[in-house]
Amino acid sequence: MEEIKLIEVKEEILSDNIKQAEEVRGRLEKTKTMLLNLMSSPGSGKTSLILRTIEGLRGSLRLGVIEADIESTVDAEKVSARGIRAVQLRTGGFCHLDAAMVTRGIDAMNVSELDLVIVENVGNLVCPAEFDTGAHKNVMILSVPEGDDKPLKYPLMFSVCDLLLVNKIDYLSLNDFDTAALRKRTLALNPRITILEVSCKTGAGIGSWIDWLKAEVAAFKRLR
């Protein structure tokens, strides 16, 4: 019988990704390009928000978009049609983006000519929360039809974000969605999060989102 050894390992499982994410952040700080990771469930309005954002930032900030999609390229096509630099990452079966995939995205664009790059993550409230993409800011969308109980079901997602956008507020009158309950649940998990209410369909609240973005990019450029 051979002797059984107990080997002490103590290694962070996600250390490779964390290291790569730091590299992405460092690289974009040199070019003063803020990276924003946008996460939500499928169908909550990530692409619609990006299209609103393109219009809202036109003439003020230079924007690039990295789109992640399991198979299709429809989202990148919609973005490019508006004259914005868009890179499509096909994630194959992957349910989230990691820092290595984001690196490929920024390699494909001239980031030194951009003030802001928005990464549209894969539609999913679970896995994207676990993987650092190298973003400077994390933003999530929760749409009204999804329900106000989502912070209870996906606490990690709500705790890693800097901003929560409550989208499809035009559905509030058709729904028993409790905005106060959502705020209370979200702030209990993450007291520093900013919460804004928008409708990508009607345009309500989009001005506040654009103001938040401009202020964040300005603060980012001052610090770096």
Add this chain to the structure above:
Amino acid sequence: MSRGKNTDVHELPITESILKIVLKHAEMNGVRKVMTIHLEIGKLSDLEDDWIQRYFDYLSKGTAAEGAKLRIERTPIMIRCNACSASYEAEIANIGDLACPACGEKGGTLLTGREYTVKEMEAQ
């Protein structure tokens, strides 16, 4: 936080990282066969233990870690109150309604619960 029938492959990259770390330490220590691997994973993580083992069995075929059993220890979700600095444990089920048992303050700062660590392994 059940995902029901949602078949995410979130566990796959995690399992690849675990195997990479294990094989590196197996080589450093000159062992032939890894038998047990102890992991520390925070309770906030949504990983399914069964899936990690299944992916591990598949990925480790033909390596020193083939057939190794994963033992997963779930570290508790610990919160520090932002008002009085008391620490307390929270469960996923009541995470949306946190209140400090000492002073009643809502919410707080997460201390533990997001761990992802290969702690140790037994090998021959």
